[in-house]
Amino acid sequence: MMKPAKRVESIDLSGIRKMFDMVGEDSINLALGEPDFDTPSHIREAVKEALDEGFTHYTGNTGIMELREAIAHKLQTDNHINASPESIIVTVGASGALYSSINAIVEEGDDVIIPDPGFVAYDACVKLSGGRSVSAQLKDENDFRMIPEDVLEQVTPRTKAIIMNSPGNPTGAVLEKEDVKGMADIADDHDLILISDEIYDKIIYGKKHYSPAHYSDNVITVNGFSKTYAMTGFRIGYLSIPSKLTEEILKIHQYSVTCTTSISQKAALAALQGPQDSVDQMRDEFQRRRDLVVGRLRDMGIECNQPHGAFYVFPRMDNPEKFVEAALKKDVVLVPGSSFGKYGEGHFRISYATSYEDLQEAMDRLESLNWQNK
Ligand SMILES: Cc1ncc(COP(=O)(O)O)c(C=O)c1O
Structure with missing residues (x-):
């Protein structure tokens, strides 16, 4: 059988x-x-041009340099993150970024704290990597924000990483500056890796988005193009990581997908460089x-x-x-x-x-x- x-x-x-x-x-x-x-039409045009130019082969594993430069620029200017093209891997959606980073850092028996309710892939990726997910409850009375004190209560010697997501799926919650800073402090104080899923950073109403990587080097920032540019079918996203982890995450990415689709990378470049x-x-x-x-x-x-x-x-x-x-x-x-x-x-x-x-x-x-x- x-x-x-x-x-x-x-x-x-x-x-x-x-x-x-x-x-x-x-x-x-x-x-x-x-x-x-x-x-948007200028993004679709960029794909047509890429096809006409025959840009239809493998690219480097981490993604084309122009795109990684444009992503680093976006992270520096929008998110105040000290990113460089070398710290970026272009992935198959934010989903690919989550999968590769979780699999690169979680060992059998490790705990990962995840927001609950939260995006369905967090729990699944942790389990696929052999880890155990531990729920940090997002409460109605806190407007579903992830509260650092609540998260701290869940931290034990088995904890390897924490996942946070603001603005959040499925609640629409947006973390305040002090929440984000508090999460970064937990990562630093307990030497944990904080995975920050920021895929909705541009879909925010009357609030400001804060990135924990501005406050700590222990953060993997995950983002993508699906939501901001209505590009779900292009399957393209990225992660930005502290240099000590780049190579390990790249191993998972490389041996599962080799690289992200060439023409999607051109589309993403047009998205970042074109009118907003x-x-x-x-x-x-x-x-x-x-x-x-x-x-x-x-x-x-x-x-x-x-x-x-x-x-x-x-x-x-x-x-x-x-x-x-x-x-x-x-x-x-x-x-x-x-x-x-x-x-x-x-x-x-x-x-x-x-x-x-x-x-x-x-x-x-x-x-x-x-x-x-x-
Ligand atoms: C919070 C969150 N992260 C990641 C993703 C995955 O996005 P992508 O299409 O870039 O893989 C989604 C999609 O629903 C999401 O809601």
Whole structure:
């Protein structure tokens, strides 16, 4: 009999993907973590040019120099991180950056503290690497921010790394400066590696984004192009790392994917070097949708915090599984909060990366359930 590895068997396929299987023709899918906008045209043009020039071969393992230079420049100017092209690896999405860095640093028996509720890949990557994930609960009353004191309570001699994510999936939470600095201090004081997933750094409303790598050298910064530039299908992201770890992470990256797709690297270069107005336009539209969704849910009597970033709302209710099921019967696809960890229970997630009109229609359908009055 063909037997899979136990550590792989122990992982479930993403609950979000399972929801996709239920999407019908009239469904409005609010389960998707993907901007509905087209990739800006100058980025698509850059791909056509790359193809015409025959830029269709392997590149260096860490990515083309022009792109790593542009990423280093972005990290220096936007995030105040002391990055250099040599500290950067261009990866297959932020997902590839997370996978390679976690696998390079986690050993059998190590603990990794992860945000809970949190992005589904954190727990899975830790388990795939043979480690154990330890939940740091993100609480409603803290607006789902990761609070350094709460994280510190979970640190033990087995702890190898901590993952943080601001702005956060699935809650839309944005960490304050003192939270970020506090996390960097924990990494320094306990000699831990802090993996900071900053994929939503440009999708932020009225708040400022802070990067822990500004405060500490023990940080791996993960980012990508999927969300900011509506480039999910290009599968391109990156990580920036302290030099002592570059080579080790590169081994995982090199022996799993060799390098990132050549033409996606040209697209990413155009994204960073081209006009940024589409980023602002998308951000403004996301904010308009957030206001619609939060307002309508509250009018229905459904409690939810005001998210300050990303494109998710994470409302609470007593029996979210039943609600998600009822919504599905009305052709609105939501995700139960428990898909994001045990502390996600009692919540559900709405992604508002869908057109304003579809969101209005989806809210009408949810309202027709008359849920809070039942
Ligand atoms: C928090 C977070 N990190 C990473 C990713 C993965 O992004 P990419 O498409 O760059 O692999 C996602 C995608 O949903 C995400 O929400």
